[in-house]
Amino acid sequence: MFQMAEMLRIFAPYRGEAIVFPGHAGREWIHISTRPRRDVSLSPPPPMGGQAAFACGLALAQPGEKVVLFDSEGNLLMNLGILATIAQHAPKNLYHFMLDNECYATTGGQPVPNAKNIAYDVIARGAGYPRAFAFEKLEDFSANVASIMAQPGPVFVALKVVPEIDHKPVGQKGGWQKRTRAQILQELRAELGITAPSCTS
Amino acid sequence: MDQAMTQAPEGELDPEIVLAEMKKNGVTHVVYLPDSETNSLYRLMQAEPSLQVIPVSREGMAFSLATGLWVGGKTPMILIQNTGMMESGDSLRGWTMDLAIPVVMMVGYRGWTRHGVTRDSAAVFTERFLNAFGINYYLVETSSDAPRISTAFEEAARTHRPVAVLVGDEYHGFNG
Numbered sequence: 177m178f179q180m181a182e183m184l185r186i187f188a189p190y191r192g193e194a195i196v197f198p199g200h201a202g203r204e205w206i207h208i209s210t211r212p213r214r215d216v217s218l219s220p221p222p223p224m225g226g227q228a229a230f231a232c233g234l235a236l237a238q239p240g241e242k243v244v245l246f247d248s249e250g251n252l253l254m255n256l257g258i259l260a261t262i263a264q265h266a267p268k269n270l271y272h273f274m275l276d277n278e279c280y281a282t283t284g285g286q287p288v289p290n291a292k293n294i295a296y297d298v299i300a301r302g303a304g305y306p307r308a309f310a311f312e313k314l315e316d317f318s319a320n321v322a323s324i325m326a327q328p329g330p331v332f333v334a335l336k337v338v339p340e341i342d343h344k345p346v347g348q349k350g351g352w353q354k355r356t357r358a359q360i361l362q363e364l365r366a367e368l369g370i371t372a373p374s375c376t377s
Numbered sequence: 378m379d380q381a382m383t384q385a386p387e388g389e390l391d392p393e394i395v396l397a398e399m400k401k402n403g404v405t406h407v408v409y410l411p412d413s414e415t416n417s418l419y420r421l422m423q424a425e426p427s428l429q430v431i432p433v434s435r436e437g438m439a440f441s442l443a444t445g446l447w448v449g450g451k452t453p454m455i456l457i458q459n460t461g462m463m464e465s466g467d468s469l470r471g472w473t474m475d476l477a478i479p480v481v482m483m484v485g486y487r488g489w490t491r492h493g494v495t496r497d498s499a500a501v502f503t504e505r506f507l508n509a510f511g512i513n514y515y516l517v518e519t520s521s522d523a524p525r526i527s528t529a530f531e532e533a534a535r536t537h538r539p540v541a542v543l544v545g546d547e548y549h550g551f552n553g
Contacts, residue, residue, distance in 0.1 A: 233445025
């Protein structure tokens, strides 16, 4: 296992112009990213389970843009079937990283089902992803990230990260994101040359 | 294409007309989980080059996937059954409503009866569910109701909210 922030710092130089949907890593990524208008760092986060489907939709809509998702194992377990949908449409611009801390960190660290015994890369490959990896050591991730980002997607990358328990009442969560969700979506759409406004709050 | 498959009997909803409504409103992607009533529409969508049909394996995914498509500049439509819509409540809320996504969801109204006693709890709770979420909806039973689909698209675009079209008719008798 390794620290999420260390992994993100290793990833960052390979991001290029990619759109990044950092999920629960948003609170760390916001301090690392140099392209915030291309980050979908939504706080409060939208419902668990939909992150990979959102990234799939964005990748299919924008085939000329790389889309990087930092999913989590708790999210993915809620909707494993999305792996089959992604594999069927096989967006070459989708890079699906999954942070596996073996628990639900925002609710107190309770373990996810069968937390220590799931081979997510095997599941992704079985669902039809042409490439899937799993890394438990930061040095192995560091040695492979350039190659992963240089090749076409869809690719799945399971990463074992140290749990960072963030168990607070709902009203006390967040605060790291100063932009509203409306601003985030509007600025991303502007970056992509989409002129019709969004109007969420 | 088989003539028997493409022409609905009078008083029913012709899937060709539904497809025409999709094209008229610029739909680029249909995010979809099949039900028996929409099989003939599925065949038509698959054959339509301007549409990309994206299957999901659980309806809740349709809402986040459609959100991603819309953020990326496309015009998605969701095609699911009422049973799956009810399963998807939190995705409907947190993805499409909270993020103000103007999307039309076409919902097969399983159990709908116009005059008889509704015995299917899926139908009993469909409109109650939509009312609880404050989602406006339009009932489409026959081909003559199809313009309501355009009304739903116009309302979604104007309000930046999801709008439902309830399909109160099976595509029965001509879908192979």
